[in-house]
Amino acid sequence: xxxxxxxxxxxxxxxxxxxxxxxxxxxxxxxxxxxxxxxxxxxxxxxxxxxxxxxxxxxxxxxxxxxxxxxxxxxxxxxxxxxxxxxxxxxxxxxxxxxxxxxxxxxxxxxxxxxxxxxxxxxxxxxxxxxxxxxxxxxxxxxxxxxxxxxxxxxxxxxxxxxxxxxxxxxxxxxxxxxxxxxxxxxxxxxxxxxxxxxxxxxxxxxxxxxxxxxxxxxxxxxxxxxxxxxxxxxxxxxxxxxxxxxxxxxxxxxxxxxxxxxxxxxxxxxxxxxxxxxxxxxxxxxxxxxxxxxxxxxxxxxxxxxxxxxxxxxxxxxxxxxxxxxxxxxxxxxxxxxxxxxxxxxxxxxxxxxxxxxxxxxxxxxxxxxxxxxxxxxxxxxxxxxxxxxxxxxxxxxxxxxxxxxxxxxxxxxxxxxxxxxxxxxxxxxxxxxxxxxxxxxxxxxxxxxxxxxxxxxxxxxxxxxxxxxxxxxxxxxxxxxxxxxxxxxxxxxxxxxxxxxxxxxxxxxxxxxxxxxxxxxxxxxxxxxxxxxxxxxxxxxxxxxxxxxxxxxxxxxxxxxxxxxxxxxxxxxxxxxxxxxxxxxxxxxxxxxxxxxxxxxxxxxxxxxxxxxxxxxxxxxxxxxxxxxxxxxxxxxxxxxxxxxxxxxxxxxxxxxxxxxxxxxxxxxxxxxxxxxxxxxxxxxxxxxxxxxxxxxxxxxxxxxxxxxxxxxxxxxxxxxxxxxxxxxxxxxxxxxxxxxxxxxxxxxxxxxxxxxxxxxxxxxxxxxxxxxxxxxxxxxxxxxxxxxxxxx
Amino acid sequence: xxxxxxxxxxxxxxxxxxxxxxxxxxxxxxxxxxxxxxxxxxxxxxxxxxxxxxxxxxxxxxxxxxxxxxxxxxxxxxxxxxxxxxxxxxxxxxxxxxxxxxxxxxxxxxxxxxxxxxxxxxxxxxxxxxxxxxxxxxxxxxxxxxxxxxxxxxxxxxxxx
Numbered sequence: 031x032x033x034x035x036x037x038x039x040x041x042x043x044x045x046x047x048x049x050x051x052x053x054x055x056x057x058x059x060x061x062x063x064x065x066x067x068x069x070x071x072x073x074x075x076x077x078x079x080x081x082x083x084x085x086x087x088x089x090x091x092x093x094x095x096x097x098x099x100x101x102x103x104x105x106x107x108x109x110x111x112x113x114x115x116x117x118x119x120x121x122x123x124x125x126x127x128x129x130x131x132x133x134x135x136x137x138x139x140x141x142x143x144x145x146x147x148x149x150x151x152x153x154x155x156x157x158x159x160x161x162x163x164x165x166x167x168x169x170x171x172x173x174x175x176x177x178x179x180x181x182x183x184x185x186x187x188x189x190x191x192x193x194x195x196x197x198x199x200x201x202x203x204x205x206x207x208x209x210x211x212x213x214x215x216x217x218x219x220x221x222x223x224x225x226x227x228x229x230x231x232x233x234x235x236x237x238x239x240x241x242x243x244x245x246x247x248x249x250x251x252x253x254x255x256x257x258x259x260x261x262x263x264x265x266x267x268x269x270x271x272x273x274x275x276x277x278x279x280x281x282x283x284x285x286x287x288x289x290x291x292x293x294x295x296x297x298x299x300x301x302x303x304x305x306x307x308x309x310x311x312x313x314x315x316x317x318x319x320x321x322x323x324x325x326x327x328x329x330x331x332x333x334x335x336x337x338x339x340x341x342x343x344x345x346x347x348x349x350x351x352x353x354x355x356x357x358x359x360x361x362x363x364x365x366x367x368x369x370x371x372x373x374x375x376x377x378x379x380x381x382x383x384x385x386x387x388x389x390x391x392x393x394x395x396x397x398x399x400x401x402x403x404x405x406x407x408x409x410x411x412x413x414x415x416x417x418x419x420x421x422x423x424x425x426x427x428x429x430x431x432x433x434x435x436x437x438x439x440x441x442x443x444x445x446x447x448x449x450x451x452x453x454x455x456x457x458x459x460x461x462x463x464x465x466x467x468x469x470x471x472x473x474x475x476x477x478x479x480x481x482x483x484x485x486x487x488x489x490x491x492x493x494x495x496x497x498x499x500x501x502x503x504x505x506x507x508x509x510x511x512x513x514x515x516x517x518x519x520x521x522x523x524x525x526x527x528x529x530x531x532x533x534x535x536x537x538x539x540x541x542x543x544x545x546x547x548x549x550x551x552x553x554x555x556x557x558x559x560x561x562x563x564x565x566x567x568x569x570x571x572x573x574x575x576x577x578x579x580x581x582x583x584x585x586x587x588x589x590x591x592x593x594x595x596x597x598x599x600x601x602x603x604x605x606x607x608x609x610x611x612x613x614x615x616x617x618x619x620x621x622x623x624x625x626x627x628x629x630x631x632x633x634x635x636x637x638x639x640x641x642x643x644x645x646x647x648x649x650x651x652x653x654x655x656x657x658x659x660x661x662x663x664x665x666x667x668x669x670x671x672x673x674x675x676x677x678x679x680x681x682x683x684x685x686x687x688x689x690x691x692x693x694x695x696x697x698x699x700x701x702x703x704x705x706x707x708x709x710x711x712x713x714x715x716x717x718x719x720x721x722x723x724x725x726x727x728x729x730x731x732x733x734x735x736x737x738x739x740x741x742x743x744x745x746x747x748x749x750x751x752x753x754x755x756x757x758x759x760x761x762x763x764x765x766x767x768x769x770x771x772x773x774x775x776x777x778x779x780x781x782x783x784x785x786x787x788x789x790x791x792x793x794x795x796x797x798x799x800x801x802x803x804x805x806x807x808x809x810x811x812x813x814x815x816x817x818x819x820x821x822x823x824x825x
Numbered sequence: 826x827x828x829x830x831x832x833x834x835x836x837x838x839x840x841x842x843x844x845x846x847x848x849x850x851x852x853x854x855x856x857x858x859x860x861x862x863x864x865x866x867x868x869x870x871x872x873x874x875x876x877x878x879x880x881x882x883x884x885x886x887x888x889x890x891x892x893x894x895x896x897x898x899x900x901x902x903x904x905x906x907x908x909x910x911x912x913x914x915x916x917x918x919x920x921x922x923x924x925x926x927x928x929x930x931x932x933x934x935x936x937x938x939x940x941x942x943x944x945x946x947x948x949x950x951x952x953x954x955x956x957x958x959x960x961x962x963x964x965x966x967x968x969x970x971x972x973x974x975x976x977x978x979x980x981x982x983x984x985x986x
Contacts, residue, residue: 045926049936050908050917051865054863229876229928229931230930280928280931314869526928527929719924719966722969755964758971
């Protein structure tokens with residue numbers, strides 16, 4: 031490899047466009063499209079008795095009004111249940127427009143199409159829906175009691191129930207080991223709802239080409255390929271007649287991997303029916319009440335341990351609130367329950383969850399996807415063990431770590447991809463050493479005492495995690511070198527700000543030996559690449575990065591073969607430098623990749639001067655062989671796929687020092703340190719950026735963000751005025767150190783990095799506040815008034 | 826009944842533009858949909874996130890809280906007007922250099938805010954930078970690199986003036 035690009039902090043190639051107002055986000059497209067708007071349920075649980083649209087019919091610019099009764103064929107059926115699981119015995123999904131009953135505030139009931147959005151909303155305001163209001167089920171514990179039902183045919187509101195057990199090496203189960211343990215503890219933990227909350231909401235824009243009977247849909251999605259399949263299936267269109275494109279997407283963080291949203295099928299349907307372009311861009315209130323939330327769980331923990339704090343048995347029972355519907359299955363509680371053991375070898379582990387319906391917005395993955403809850407549980411447990419035994423919190427963790435020579439390490443559980451949970455690599459003791467050094471763990475007691483002498487309360491906290499990243503089933507990459515020497519890379523998964531255009535170009539440029547400027551990357555456009563899964567689970571770099579590398583290797587091999595023919599050299603003696611193939615050590619025997627691309631495509635017609643070389647009288651091809659050999663293809667291009675046997679496991683540890691105000695109970699983060707191991711780094715600048723952003727979201731979840739539902743199922747804080755996301759003034763400066771333990775599972779040795787930053791933050795802040803205050807912290811988020819109440823209860 | 830529209834004239838990024846808008850048309854919608862300047866983004870429509878920030882006679886304002894008719898005759902600068910011809914402004918270049926953006930949706934609001942901040946205070950202290958950008962939300966970057974970018978933009982501006 032002559033071009034050193036892999037591992038360099040290359041500046042982002044997306045930025046010039048995004049910095050000058052030339053980004054193309056969903057609502058920047060289709061300036062002449064009709065606008066859709068929705069009448070949404072104001073009630074958490076109600077029967078629809080009647081819908082009266084008569085007043086709305088006079089609105090100037092009104093084009094159409096649709097209710098469930100207007101929906102044809104498969105569009106009238108419930109939306110897909112994307113990830114079925116045998117334990118999800120009572121999965122339920124919503125209709126695109128409510129049929130007879132609404133189950134959460136914000137559920138779409140009527141779609142209006144008008145000349146612009148203002149007029150569409152005017153019409154919505156004049157539509158009268160007559161509801162018979164029912165008492166809702168709000169909160170996970172009320173749901174679990176089962177006194178009232180969200181779905182009449184789901185007894186006890188239980189959608190899914192799953193138990194997983196990893197017995198000890200000698201076959202004893204967790205309960206037995208806890209009973210026999212020298213020390214046991216039992217406690218409860220509570221985690222609130224939050225949400226992805228990208229600054230760009232969802233949005234869909236559809237164009238129907240009646241002449242061609244084809245549909246083009248733009249969606250602010252994390253999976254254009256799967257939206258395409260869903261739209262084709264729902265509208266009964268042949269797949270080749272539907273294309274879906276994710277344009278520039280203003281953040282996703284999980285909520286946009288959910289699909290098809292009602293609007294993703296309704297807007298294309300309306301465009302077909304009306305023969306007009308139709309667009310819908312979500313507003314912020316809609317996002318709060320009709321997109322997805324995450325996080326809410328109640329956890330009951332029992333743990334047995336020895337005098338050194340080694341966990342002999344751990345039993346966790348989880349109540350998970352999945353909201354009104356389960357379109358994304360039970361991925362979130364599965365991830366919580368399987369990622370809970372973290373970097374530790376537990377003597378035996380038993381986990382059980384019930385995933386229950388409530389009359390609230392549905393729950394689908396938000397960055398971290400169940401892991402913040404898992405880490406909160408495991409790390410709170412470690413701190414409680416340390417407190418019980420009077421040991422240093424890091425010593426208890428170290429006593430439980432899986433050691434570097436124990437990989438691959440089988441946790442004995444089934445992971446979210448249906449495959450065994452086997453950690454591929456890691457070095458947890460080294461990560462802890464680095465973290466303790468970075469934050470000054472060992473010197474902290476002196477610092478704390480000094481602060482105390484000044485009347486200040488400070489505390490230090492720690493949290494460790496292991497994160498399954500790069501889940502399958504696969505991603506693909508396509509690489510084409512054209513006769514102008516340019517390299518065109520495409521992959522099917524989508525981008526929401528991760529810098530894929532940059533990192534995938536780095537990979538391609540490094541693999542092919544071409545200058546970075548010559549490489550362009552397209553993601554999330556089914557016209558360019560139709561097979562893909564999507565961007566979630568910190569998988570884009572691992573999956574598409576490796577697929578692109580493999581595709582480049584195919585292209586490189588072909589380029590060398592063709593160049594070897596032209597140069598009458600052995601392909602094994604050839605190298606590619608700056609886009610030129612040459613004999614190693616003999617730079618004069620060389621041929622540019624542009625020319626190789628010309629030669630790769632035997633021609634009858636010369637479309638330009640360069641192309642003459644490949645025409646039939648040019649004498650460049652052997653008369654004894656067909657111009658395109660059996661098994662070969664014209665063109666200098668290649669396609670390959672990466673499909674791993676199972677996930678690769680990244681890891682990390684965070685520590686924080688916080689100060690709590692003795693009077694106001696305000697919590698300030700004084701320092702925040704991160705040790706992060708995502709294997710080989712493609713672009714350290716981008717990885718750091720991902721960590722910073724993750725930590726900021728984690729701080730939001732730890733101290734500020736919660737979805738406040740009242741007893742009627744009304745979301746009381748559905749605006750940025752009341753749902754508190756951190757500003758620059760709330761987020762600490764993040765100090766980072768990297769470990770690079772390559773993954774043995776993939777050619778590039780990389781692991782995912784997208785979600786890591788957010789995962790342990792609640793655990794870390796709880797640990798630090800507990801250290802400062804000497805009061806057990808068992809719930810998140812923690813506001814000053816929560817801490818004030820805890821102080822009062824403790825005194 | 827069709828809405829009454831008002832003829833307005835704005836100077837946007839140095840060019841005189843005319844539009845016919847209903848009284849309730851937000852400046853953000855006018856810029857984006859009537860004038861085709863989609864670089865200004867709308868993140869909340871209630872004046873909290875700062876994505877829609879533009880410069881009105883040089884001062885940062887929330888274009889989602891401003892009716893287009895109320896700025897008739899005024900001068901507006903949007904993200905499209907920050908670059909000097911083909912060369913990005915020091916603020917834009919600093920954001921690229923410091924990786925101060927990820928998805929880019931909040932970025933135009935930050936760029937306008939920071940451009941105005943540095944005009945008033947060419948060498949802000951750390952606290953002044955935090956205060957200066959504390960009306961803009963970003964969900965991607967964690968702000969650390971945005972803060973670095975503001976300092977870097979101040980340096981670049983000083984070097985080039």
